[in-house]
Amino acid sequence: MTTSIIRFSHATFGFPGVVALEDITLDISEGEFIGVIGPNGSGKTTLCRAILGLMPPFSGSLKIFDCACEELHCHHRARIGYLPQKESLDRNFPITVLEAVMMGRYGALGLFKRPSAEDRDIAMHALESVSMHDHWKGALGHLSGGQQQRVFIARALAQQPQVLLLDEPTTGIDITTQYSVLDLVQRLHRDMGLTVLLVTHDINMIRGRVDRLVLLKTRLYAAGPPEEVLRPEILREVYGKDLVITEKDLIIVEDYHHHHH
Amino acid sequence: MIEMLSYDFMQRSLAAAMLVGAVCSAIGVFVVLRGLAFVGAGTAHAAFAGVALAYLMGWPPLAVAIVFGLATVWITGLMEEQGRMKLDVSIGILYTATMALAILFLGLMKTYNAEVYGYLFGSVLSVTAEELRIIAVLGFCVVGALLIFSKELYFIAFDQEMAEASGVPARRIFYLLLTLVAVTVVVSLKTVGAILVFAMILIPPSTAYQLTHSLAQMTTLSVVIGTLCAAGGVLLSSAWDLPSGPAIVLLATAVFFLSVLFSPKRLKRFAT
Numbered sequence: 001m002t003t004s005i006i007r008f009s010h011a012t013f014g015f016p017g018v019v020a021l022e023d024i025t026l027d028i029s030e031g032e033f034i035g036v037i038g039p040n041g042s043g044k045t046t047l048c049r050a051i052l053g054l055m056p057p058f059s060g061s062l063k064i065f066d067c068a069c070e071e072l073h074c075h076h077r078a079r080i081g082y083l084p085q086k087e088s089l090d091r092n093f094p095i096t097v098l099e100a101v102m103m104g105r106y107g108a109l110g111l112f113k114r115p116s117a118e119d120r121d122i123a124m125h126a127l128e129s130v131s132m133h134d135h136w137k138g139a140l141g142h143l144s145g146g147q148q149q150r151v152f153i154a155r156a157l158a159q160q161p162q163v164l165l166l167d168e169p170t171t172g173i174d175i176t177t178q179y180s181v182l183d184l185v186q187r188l189h190r191d192m193g194l195t196v197l198l199v200t201h202d203i204n205m206i207r208g209r210v211d212r213l214v215l216l217k218t219r220l221y222a223a224g225p226p227e228e229v230l231r232p233e234i235l236r237e238v239y240g241k242d243l244v245i246t247e248k249d250l251i252i253v254e255d256y257h258h259h260h261h
Numbered sequence: 262m263i264e265m266l267s268y269d270f271m272q273r274s275l276a277a278a279m280l281v282g283a284v285c286s287a288i289g290v291f292v293v294l295r296g297l298a299f300v301g302a303g304t305a306h307a308a309f310a311g312v313a314l315a316y317l318m319g320w321p322p323l324a325v326a327i328v329f330g331l332a333t334v335w336i337t338g339l340m341e342e343q344g345r346m347k348l349d350v351s352i353g354i355l356y357t358a359t360m361a362l363a364i365l366f367l368g369l370m371k372t373y374n375a376e377v378y379g380y381l382f383g384s385v386l387s388v389t390a391e392e393l394r395i396i397a398v399l400g401f402c403v404v405g406a407l408l409i410f411s412k413e414l415y416f417i418a419f420d421q422e423m424a425e426a427s428g429v430p431a432r433r434i435f436y437l438l439l440t441l442v443a444v445t446v447v448v449s450l451k452t453v454g455a456i457l458v459f460a461m462i463l464i465p466p467s468t469a470y471q472l473t474h475s476l477a478q479m480t481t482l483s484v485v486i487g488t489l490c491a492a493g494g495v496l497l498s499s500a501w502d503l504p505s506g507p508a509i510v511l512l513a514t515a516v517f518f519l520s521v522l523f524s525p526k527r528l529k530r531f532a533t
Contacts, residue, residue, distance in 0.1 A: 052426040077428035084423055093294065093419055096475045103416050107428030112409065139474030159427060 005030050006051060006193060011060035012157045013050050020046040023060070024220050026034065027199070030124075033178065033189045035206040035226075036199040038216035039239055039253070044199045045085065047216065048167050051197070053077055078107040081156025086149070086173075088248070096145070097151050098136040100126055104158030126157035129192075130184060146177030155251075163195045164188065169204060178202075182209060203230065203251045265499055270386060274452075274499075277388040278491040278509060281452040284400040286465035286487025287407055288445050290480045291438055293466040294418035300337050300439070300460040303352045304446045307333035307359035311457035312380045313366035322380065323395065323447055333359060336361035338439045342432075383454030383506025385495055386450035392451055399448045403441050414438060415476055422520050452491075454506045461487065464513040471517075490516060 014020040021043040028034060034216055036044050042134065049055050050062055053076070059069060067076050082106070101123040119182040127133040130150040135143065140151060146216055149169055166185065170178035184232055186209050189196045200206055205211070213229040215222040217238045222229040244252040290302050292301055311329030315322040333355055340351040367377065379387065388396075407414065413434045416424040425431035442462075449458040465487035469479045494509025 049426075054422070068481065077426060080426070082423065082426045084420065094474050094476060094479050099415075099476050100419070103412075103419065104427065106412050106416050106424070109412075111413065111430070115412070117469075122291075141474065162449060239310055 003030050004028065005065055007061075008050075008223050009061045009063075011057040011062045013051070013055055013057055019058075019218065021050070022219050023215070025060075026214065026220060026223055028195065030195055031189075031193055032207065033186070033196045033211045034198070035210035035213045036197060036216065037201065037203055037206075037213055039242070040201070040220075042217040042238075045167055046218055048082070048165050048197070050201060051163075051165060052080060052082055074241045078159050079161050080163045080165055081153075081159045081161035083149070083152050083156055083164075083169055085167045086145070086171060089246050092141050095140050096189065097127065097132065097138050097140055098123060100151055101136075101154045102156050104155040106161060122160065123154075123158045126154040127151070129157060129188065130154045144177070145173040146181060149173060149181050151179075153181075155186075157188070161194065163197065164234065166196070166198045168199055168201070170200065170205065182206065201253065203253070207251075212226070270388075271499060273388050273390060273393050274385040274505070275492060275495050277393050277452050278385050278495045278505070279488050280396050280400045281449045281490075282461060282465070282487040282491025282509070283484050284403050284445050285449055285453075285458065285461035286483045287404055287480065288438075289464075289466040290469070290483050291407070291414050291418050291458055291464055292442060293470065294415075295421075295435075295438065297438075297442070299349055299352050299356075300334060301442060301446065301462040302464070303335050303337065303356040304330045304443050305450075305458045306356055306363065308443070308446050308450055309381055310359045310363035310366065312450065312455075313363045313370075313377055316374055316377050316476045316508065317366045317370055323450075326380075326447045326450060326483055327443065329359065330447050331440060334439035334443045335436070338436055361494070365370040379454075380450045381455050382504065383450075383452055383457055383509075385452045385505040385509075386499065388451060396448050396452070399444055403445050403448070406437065406441055409436060410434060411480075452506070453509055457506045457510045460510040461491070464510070464517050465490065468513070468517045468520040471520040471526060474526075486513070486516060 004027045008024040008026040011024045012019060012022050036047060038044055049065060065076055065079065078235050102115055102119065103121060104126065105119040109115060109119065124133060124136065127136055130153050132150045132154060133146060135147070140148060143151065169181055169185065172260065173181070182205060185196060185198060188194055198206060207226040207230060210226060212224055213226050214220065215229050215234065215238060220236050221238050232245055239253055246252065271276035292298060308326040308330040312322045312325035336355060337352055338523045340346060341348050413424070413429050416429055416495040417431050417434050421431050421435060445462070446458050449461060453461055464465035466479065466483040468486050469482035472482055473479050490513040491509050495505055497503060497512065
């Protein structure tokens, strides 16, 4: 029997005057690999922010590690490793790879404490597990997009998280690197027993890798194994005429211009 | 030049300038990286409005300047959080409004008061022992807070939301940074003046930014550059009888342009 570590129960989230996610009921068990899909503006990032405890529900409840969302304390948040969308990061920020990864330790350390040699070891180990340890001294801004994503995954791992939350980790990097980043995430899920939530618009890329897909469009349209969720009638309802399903069963959503299949 | 250093006033002004140079360039690193450059300018003008009001009413100038500075940074912080308006617009409004207040207060004074203008343009050579003590105490408080909270400050400068998501009390740290900016501006008013304090917060870290890719190195370099430029500016101003504020800022600007020319980042761009 697996234990549920993230539990949405009729939860509604949003900003003043805007409902971004409505009536979400979803249980995520420890060790699951979940893909979160849905059109632009469907609430995928809101789901991440909610899990991070950055926005309490308007109504309903969200419990993470059996802790209600409004009560999320520092040590709970530190157990969720988060990779935000790439555009939100300043590529020219003057920071070395190791300095960036060390930031993953800050939440758990708390105020007033300096990182110790042990924290540094944890950060180096995290870099090793994404195969970026040779670059530890280098400038983050000098790395390619895919390498930067690896470093930020290492930053999340340095938190020694139970949950890995990845918001569009493959957007804006070339196709070969996209596969290697996903291979890495899959390996971390398998080897470290991490619960992974991966938000993406690229359905084909993850359908063979995840245990369950969660399909969002403000509401939760479907949640289950990929073959159950990726049925044409469900997808058509969510994506409308933007959806093309090819003979080879590739699912193409046309409003994404950075889509190169 | 050596002979000049034996004068009390000269030692005081050198010490004051170096302290201000160090404090401004240390906090400047976080201001530049967090994208708050314009906030420094707005705060400086608000603080000057406070000084003008203090002279008009006969109140202690630094205390009123701190109140005006803090009010400005906190309002700015709230405006950024609300996100209703672009930050540059809201600061622009506060900036010009406080400047208008300053001009209004100056206009209400029946006589010309040279001391007030000292706060506008800086007059480091006239720093008194009492003022030096205030600068030292406030400066140590600011640098102490920066040291204690450096890892959180770096984190929110890099990505405030990510910092908050990993359990750092990011919002409180952001307001701490704003508060420290206000205190730093007020500390620097007498030395470099309201118009130029902004330059001391901006130029040394931007110079350091040209020269390194490491946060730790950027901070160290910034403080070294800020302190040396402040000292150099005072020496130049006394040797050639130049106003001290502009001497410090123009020296720092010259160093900045040199760093741009010889920046490893720029050279690298040419190479590739």
